[in-house]
Amino acid sequence: MVLIAGGTGFIGKATEQAFLAHGFKSLVLSRFPTKPNHILWNPSAPFKGDDRLSEVTHVVNLMGESIATKRWTESRKIALTQSRVETTHYLFDLCKEHCPKLTSYIGISGVNAYGYSNTITRDESDAFGTDFLSQLIQKWETAHRDFEFLPSFHMIRLGMVLSNKGGAYESLSPLLKKGLGAVPGSGEQHVPWIHLDDVSNLICFLSQQPQKSVVHGVAGCCTQRELMVAMATSLQRKIRLPNLPAFALKLILGERSELLTKSLMVSTQKIYALPFELEFKEMTDTLFKQ
Ligand SMILES: NC(=O)c1ccc[n+]([C@@H]2O[C@H](COP(=O)([O-])OP(=O)(O)OC[C@H]3O[C@@H](n4cnc5c(N)ncnc54)[C@H](OP(=O)(O)O)[C@@H]3O)[C@@H](O)[C@H]2O)c1
Numbered sequence: 001m002v003l004i005a006g007g008t009g010f011i012g013k014a015t016e017q018a019f020l021a022h023g024f025k026s027l028v029l030s031r032f033p034t035k036p037n038h039i040l041w042n043p044s045a046p047f048k049g050d051d052r053l054s055e056v057t058h059v060v061n062l063m064g065e066s067i068a069t070k071r072w073t074e075s076r077k078i079a080l081t082q083s084r085v086e087t088t089h090y091l092f093d094l095c096k097e098h099c100p101k102l103t104s105y106i107g108i109s110g111v112n113a114y115g116y117s118n119t120i121t122r123d124e125s126d127a128f129g130t131d132f133l134s135q136l137i138q139k140w141e142t143a144h145r146d147f148e149f150l151p152s153f154h155m156i157r158l159g160m161v162l163s164n165k166g167g168a169y170e171s172l173s174p175l176l177k178k179g180l181g182a183v184p185g186s187g188e189q190h191v192p193w194i195h196l197d198d199v200s201n202l203i204c205f206l207s208q209q210p211q212k213s214v215v216h217g218v219a220g221c222c223t224q225r226e227l228m229v230a231m232a233t234s235l236q237r238k239i240r241l242p243n244l245p246a247f248a249l250k251l252i253l254g255e256r257s258e259l260l261t262k263s264l265m266v267s268t269q270k271i272y273a274l275p276f277e278l279e280f281k282e283m284t285d286t287l288f289k290q
Contacts, residue, residue, distance in 0.1 A: 002019045002056070003029065003058070004016055005059070005062065007026070008028060008034075010163075011062050012062045018201050025055075027039055047097075054098065056102060058105075058106075064084045068259060070256075071253065103151050108217075113141075113157055116129075116258065117265065122266050124157070124216060132255070137157070154206040154212070156202065156214075158217040159221075160192065161193075162196065181231070182242065183225045184224055184243070185224065189224045189264075190222070193227065215274070216268060218271060219278050221266065222283035227283065230284055230285050234286075
């Protein structure tokens with residue numbers, strides 16, 4: 001039985017389907033349960049318990065307030081951190097008390113762990129950066145390590161997750177359909193990416209490997225221009241507007257504009273060395289057909 005914290009989200013829903021396809025039963029922890037296998041919890045209040053948790057063998061932690069949707073005010077930064085760090089400690093206490101059969105844990109984090117660079121390719125052993133996101137990821141992964149004593153413990157540093165089922169594509173499609181898509185910054189910034197189906201299958205695969213690892217959940221690094229063109233092409237559109245200057249995006253979005261205007265290059269050596277086959281390896285419009 002797999003328990004997914006954050007199982008109601010974009011990646012969580014696909015991950016639950018991947019586990020079901022592999023013969024698992026599933027439970028989902030949610031503040032807003034809507035299905036019989038959802039368990040109500042609130043990481044800022046005592047947990048009431050649920051007998052079904054005694055059968056849980058695998059845990060996947062996908063929790064966290066959205067990084068891209070709101071301005072990074074000081075209070076938002078606290079919410080982004082607490083919804084990953086404190087909630088993970090809370091999940092650990094819950095599992096310690098209610099999940100005696102637990103053997104496997106997958107903790108998600110992000111590739112924004114090293115600071116930005118247009119020239120240096122980072123690998124999983126590189127040091128954390130000093131910017132807000134790098135520091136958040138360091139704290140988040142330290143919290144994941146509560147579970148490191150388990151025989152199977154993996155942390156996946158995800159790149160931008162792509163699919164037509166949500167994420168950036170869902171947000172940008174209305175603009176692209178109206179011909180209002182534009183490339184942020186110079187367009188030459190690198191974006192590490194992976195398809196949703198590959199993420200959900202990778203999580204399911206790694207959770208069954210009795211080892212400990214940290215791996216980039218990344219199929220490749222494309223440029224922002226290549227990403228925008230692939231999205232537009234999938235909607236039979238072209239990018240005709242001029243690029244959006246980085247300074248204008250900073251004025252509109254504040255600090256989080258760095259998600260669009262700064263460059264990240266990360267190694268994919270470890271993921272391609274796994275006995276796991278990625279389905280989507282090239283940045284093309286076909287990524288957005290499913
Ligand atoms: N999508 C990407 O491209 C991407 C890339 C790198 C890393 N990630 C990380 O992967 C994780 C999942 O991403 P996603 O795109 O699936 O996010 P999502 O769709 O926004 O889902 C987030 C999940 O987290 C839970 N959650 C949010 N705030 C919470 C809080 N304060 N306390 C407890 N649970 C909370 C929600 O559960 P309920 O509302 O049901 O309680 C929801 O199921 C996130 O941590 C995200 O930062 C995502």
